[in-house]
Amino acid sequence: MRPLGGPEMVCHCLIVQTGDGLTLVDTGIGVGAFLGFTMTTGAALDVSETMPARLRALGYDLGDVRDIVLTHLDVDHAGALRHFPRARVHLHAAELEAALRPPSAGERSRYRPVQWEHGPSWVTYGEAGEPWLGLEARPLDGVDGVALVPLAGHSRGHSGVAVRDGDGWLLHAGDAYYVRGELADPPRCPPHLRLAQWSVATDHRSRLANVRRLSELPPGVRVFSAHDAQELAAFA
Numbered sequence: 177m178r179p180l181g182g183p184e185m186v187c188h189c190l191i192v193q194t195g196d197g198l199t200l201v202d203t204g205i206g207v208g209a210f211l212g213f214t215m216t217t218g219a220a221l222d223v224s225e226t227m228p229a230r231l232r233a234l235g236y237d238l239g240d241v242r243d244i245v246l247t248h249l250d251v252d253h254a255g256a257l258r259h260f261p262r263a264r265v266h267l268h269a270a271e272l273e274a275a276l277r278p279p280s281a282g283e284r285s286r287y288r289p290v291q292w293e294h295g296p297s298w299v300t301y302g303e304a305g306e307p308w309l310g311l312e313a314r315p316l317d318g319v320d321g322v323a324l325v326p327l328a329g330h331s332r333g334h335s336g337v338a339v340r341d342g343d344g345w346l347l348h349a350g351d352a353y354y355v356r357g358e359l360a361d362p363p364r365c366p367p368h369l370r371l372a373q374w375s376v377a378t379d380h381r382s383r384l385a386n387v388r389r390l391s392e393l394p395p396g397v398r399v400f401s402a403h404d405a406q407e408l409a410a411f412a
């Protein structure tokens with residue numbers, strides 16, 4: 177995505193080998209993006225960059241995907257859900273509730289029910305969790321080494337996703353922040369992206385508190401957001 181004023185932004189997803197199948201963390205924009213979203217974000221709309229195309233390029237079959245964990249249900253995270261109709265879809269209960277029965281006009285416009293009209297097998301997680309490195313985790317049902325880490329604020333049930341990586345962890349922080357500089361002290365973020373985050377947040381104060389907690393995670397946790405291009409490039 178190339179929003180006016182930059183910087184270039186990505187949709188960072190994960191493909192995780194779990195058991196005898198694959199688990200996805202977020203699905204990206206997919207195909208069939210919406211005009212309003214495309215215009216405001218300058219999305220490239222390159223089919224070769226979509227999750228189904230990336231999976232096939234890596235030699236996988238779309239049917240290999242057994243589970244999908246979503247940080248939240250915004251269009252650029254749930255866009256390719258329909259390509260995996262048999263996968264179980266794990267997410268925070270508050271996020272699914274907000275998307276199915278939006279409590280505000282803003283939430284009615286941010287979600288696109290067409291992205292889940294095929295009727296996914298939802299698996300939801302509530303408030304009860306276990307301590308995890310200063311945050312809380314909900315280990316996924318039936319998926320070893322992956323846990324939902326609630327980070328509400330960007331949306332009602334927004335969550336990070338922790339993935340066991342050898343002796344450490346990856347933490348996909350979704351849209352808890354947009355650019356790496358937000359984890360610095362003092363935080364750095366281009367004004368238009370600060371405004372964008374403020375305008376879509378359901379709880380701005382909680383969002384900022386979560387950014388602070390992310391900045392204090394111990395070594396051994398590799399945290400990255402969904403949209404920072406440099407964080408994605410560092411994986412290459």
Ligand SMILES: [Zn+2]
Pocket residue numbers: 250252253351402403
């Ligand atoms: Zn996003």
